[in-house]
Amino acid sequence: MREAVERRLEELVAANRFEIAVVFPAVGAVLLLASAWGLLPAPLAFNPYLVLFGVLVMRLPLVAGLLPLVGRRAAAALVALTAYAYGIELVGVATGWPYGNFEYLVDLGPMLLGDVPLGLPVFFLPLVVNSYLLVLLLLGPRAARAAVRLPAVAALVLWMDVVLDPGAVALGFWVYDAAGAYYGVPLSNYLGWVLSAAVSVAILDWGFDRGALRERLATCSFLLDDLVSFVVLWGAVNVAFGQVVPALAAAVLGVALLRTDRFDFDVLALSPVRR
Numbered sequence: 001m002r003e004a005v006e007r008r009l010e011e012l013v014a015a016n017r018f019e020i021a022v023v024f025p026a027v028g029a030v031l032l033l034a035s036a037w038g039l040l041p042a043p044l045a046f047n048p049y050l051v052l053f054g055v056l057v058m059r060l061p062l063v064a065g066l067l068p069l070v071g072r073r074a075a076a077a078l079v080a081l082t083a084y085a086y087g088i089e090l091v092g093v094a095t096g097w098p099y100g101n102f103e104y105l106v107d108l109g110p111m112l113l114g115d116v117p118l119g120l121p122v123f124f125l126p127l128v129v130n131s132y133l134l135v136l137l138l139l140g141p142r143a144a145r146a147a148v149r150l151p152a153v154a155a156l157v158l159w160m161d162v163v164l165d166p167g168a169v170a171l172g173f174w175v176y177d178a179a180g181a182y183y184g185v186p187l188s189n190y191l192g193w194v195l196s197a198a199v200s201v202a203i204l205d206w207g208f209d210r211g212a213l214r215e216r217l218a219t220c221s222f223l224l225d226d227l228v229s230f231v232v233l234w235g236a237v238n239v240a241f242g243q244v245v246p247a248l249a250a251a252v253l254g255v256a257l258l259r260t261d262r263f264d265f266d267v268l269a270l271s272p273v274r275r
Contacts (some may be wrong), residue, residue, distance in 0.1 A: 013064045013222055020060055021225040021231045025233035028054045032233075033240050048109040052119050058229040062126055063222035068265050069212050078125070083201055085124040088192075089116045098192030099179035100185075110175070127164075128200035130227050132155040136210065137217050137224070137260055144210070146201075151157020154197035159249060160195050160230065166246040167237040183243055221262050228257060 017273065027150075035045040044050070070078070081215060092099045093115045109119040116125075135152045136143050143149045166183035180186035217223055235250030 006064070009060070009064045009067065010220075012224075015063040017222050017225060018239060020057060021222075021228040022047055022232055024054055024057050026236065027238035029233050029240070032171055032237060035043070035063070042266045046092070046106045049260075050105045052109050052122070055119075055122050058233075058253045059122055059126055061222040061225035061241065065216060065220045066129075067207060069216060074207045077203050080111050080203050080207075081125055081128070081200060082121045084196075084203070085120050086112060086116060088196060089120055089124075092192070096177070098188070098195055100180070100192070101175050103177075104174045106173045124196075126226055127154070127160055127232075128157055128197060129204070130224065131160060131197070132201065132204050133213065133217060133224060134227065134256070134260075136214055138256065140214075146205070149205075150198060150201050153201050154194050157193055157200075158190055159195040159253065161190065163230075163234045163238065163246045163253065166243050167234045167241070170241040171237060183246065223259065224260065224262065229251070231257065247268060 028051075031040070031050070032046075034040045036046075066074075088098070090113065091097060091195050093103070093256075096102075104117070108119060110118040112120075131153050135156060136151060139148065139152060143152065162182075165185045169184040170174070176184060176185060176186055176189075180189070230252040231250050233253065235247055238246040238250060
């Protein structure tokens with residue numbers, strides 16, 4: 001039964017790569033910008049269920065790609081990462097540590113204890129898991145050493161947040177109490193992400209077989225498509241707000257993805273079966 005579900009999900013994602021990795025984030029960027037600029041009516045502007053639906057669709061390649069590798073140990077690791085995401089966010093909202101004092105301004109769906117979006121894991125986990133996977137792919141055998149893997153993943157997580165946080169602040173998703181030096185984001189936020197990256201690497205190292213992950217990366221062409229969605233969505237948002245540094249950072253991440261030689265969007269867009 002599980003194998004049949006995995007196969008059907010993989011076929012669904014493989015047949016719709018372009019729509020999931022490019023069309024959904026592009027449409028999402030347009031809707032988010034229209035919401036921020038007051039161009040959508042109240043029921044649609046920053047509608048939390050539309051936001052969550054779009055995010056979940058963009059996460060499908062990551063879910064379909066990893067699902068065959070999720071046994072009990074990996075499932076426990078993902079549960080631990082989810083618990084960490086909730087815990088660190090609740091601490092952050094209450095104390096300002098480690099990300100800096102901030103508050104949510106946009107309803108992102110039901111809230112846990114009134115402070116943290118219940119859907120937080122679908123935002124947090126892909127950030128760290130995608131970084132981990134891209135490091136394994138780009139560094140190859142060098143990523144076998146923890147002394148290389150940990151700083152590389154931490155650097156990539158920071159790079160992604162250099163793109164994401166300014167865009168989210170510009171949209172009005174959240175705001176920091178003290179205006180930060182980097183597009184309204186305090187530098188302490190990035191120290192917090194170093195901590196989260198270190199914890200995430202430790203948990204993923206424990207939960208997943210890196211050899212199996214590398215093999216899956218080699219055989220599953222869409223496993224990193226969620227990162228393509230990230231570049232399209234947050235790159236477009238930062239360009240629209242004229243935020244040059246985050247937009248360039250998104251472009252650099254896009255180039256890194258192109259170097260993996262996994263994305264031929266002309267073929268993806270035109271092929272009846274997009275693999």
